[in-house]
Amino acid sequence: MSTLPITQSFARYLTEExxxxxxxxxxxxxxxxxxxxxxxxxxQIAFNEDAEQKALDARVGGSPATPGTLTAIVCAADPELIxxxxxxxGQQNYSSATVARxxxxxxxxxKWAERRGxxxxxxxxxxxxxxxNKRLPKAITVEQxxxxxxxxxxxxxxxxxxxxxLETLYSTGLRVSELVxxxxxxxxxxxxxxxxxxxxxxxxxVPLGAHALHAIRRYIEMAKADAxxxxxxxxxxxxxxxxxxxxxxxxxxxxxxxxxxxxRMVGLDxxxxxHTLRHSFATHLLDNGADLRSVQELLGHQSLSxxxxxxxxxxxxxxxxxxxxxxxxxxx
Numbered sequence: 001m002s003t004l005p006i007t008q009s010f011a012r013y014l015t016e017e018x019x020x021x022x023x024x025x026x027x028x029x030x031x032x033x034x035x036x037x038x039x040x041x042x043x044q045i046a047f048n049e050d051a052e053q054k055a056l057d058a059r060v061g062g063s064p065a066t067p068g069t070l071t072a073i074v075c076a077a078d079p080e081l082i083x084x085x086x087x088x089x090g091q092q093n094y095s096s097a098t099v100a101r102x103x104x105x106x107x108x109x110x111k112w113a114e115r116r117g118x119x120x121x122x123x124x125x126x127x128x129x130x131x132x133n134k135r136l137p138k139a140i141t142v143e144q145x146x147x148x149x150x151x152x153x154x155x156x157x158x159x160x161x162x163x164x165x166l167e168t169l170y171s172t173g174l175r176v177s178e179l180v181x182x183x184x185x186x187x188x189x190x191x192x193x194x195x196x197x198x199x200x201x202x203x204x205x206v207p208l209g210a211h212a213l214h215a216i217r218r219y220i221e222m223a224k225a226d227a228x229x230x231x232x233x234x235x236x237x238x239x240x241x242x243x244x245x246x247x248x249x250x251x252x253x254x255x256x257x258x259x260x261x262x263x264r265m266v267g268l269d270x271x272x273x274x275h276t277l278r279h280s281f282a283t284h285l286l287d288n289g290a291d292l293r294s295v296q297e298l299l300g301h302q303s304l305s306x307x308x309x310x311x312x313x314x315x316x317x318x319x320x321x322x323x324x325x326x327x328x329x330x331x332x
Contacts, residue, residue, distance in 0.1 A: 002049045005056045006071055007032045010109055019201045031105035036070060038088055045070050059118045075119050079126040096130045103129050138276055139283040144268055145170055151262035157222045162258050164219040165242050169274055171212035173281035173299050176252045176274040182241040187216060198300040206298055
């Protein structure tokens with residue numbers, strides 16, 4: 001089945017107006033595609049893209065969509081229809097987190113469709129998101145971080161790149177998607193900071209620690225002297241900061257593969273991910289007295305409540321220290 005025109009319009013809204021990343025827009029699109037494919041099967045609809053486009057054009061013009069089309073059913077959806085779909089999802093044994101994400105997609109879609117006058121009403125106002133078990137972010141210790149950061153080989157340019165990359169992740173708390181989008185010109189070695197383009201194309205300035213700065217300088221120094229990479233560094237930073245062996249932008253998947261390699265080398269848990277370094281960055285800052293609002297700014301969180309999850313980790317650590325150290329912490 002081709003993508004429904006109305007959901008294509010929604011995808012354009014996400015990328016062009018809301019400035020969602022292509023990855024996030026694809027995730028929303030996949031959720032909506034599953035919903036529309038379920039409708040086709042459930043209602044035995046003969047899908048025709050031309051007919052669906054005409055049905056959408058009619059809705060845009062303020063007329064009812066052609067009866068019997070998928071677009072007409074989507075535009076007239078009520079809570080009962082949505083609950084039937086959620087029942088189908090329940091039969092697929094999705095986790096509560098996955099179901100919650102799919103509900104969030106439909107919530108955004110129908111809010112947009114109602115505002116545009118495409119949907120008769122918003123059926124999601126009567127739908128509750130299932131309760132989820134809160135998962136605390138995983139953080140590793142400072143000692144484990146140091147073991148990991150010491151793993152890359154400093155005697156070769158790709159090893160120095162990897163050391164600089166890992167140091168930057170831990171020093172700044174960047175998302176891996178933000179890391180691979182860095183350009184050489186985004187690094188301010190004199191000001192000891194880095195310009196980051198986060199979610200929604202929002203930019204923020206994040207300070208770089210001394211160890212990360214040193215690692216980046218050493219990487220750039222060797223890259224400039226390298227026969228393959230040297231010519232790239234003559235164009236005043238008009239290229240990605242972290243390059244792969246072919247001189248192209250390093251991908252998020254490649255960062256994960258490099259991390260896995262170094263985790264094996266130093267004997268650390270294979271489940272540690274680039275995002276674990278982000279969690280560790282925030283947790284270690286709070287452990288050492290940083291205020292929550294500053295950590296929010298550094299992480300690029302829009303809402304303080306998103307950052308507050310890290311306080312649970314630090315509170316638990318305080319409880320553990322108290323339980324181990326205080327003479328009257330436990331009943332005799």
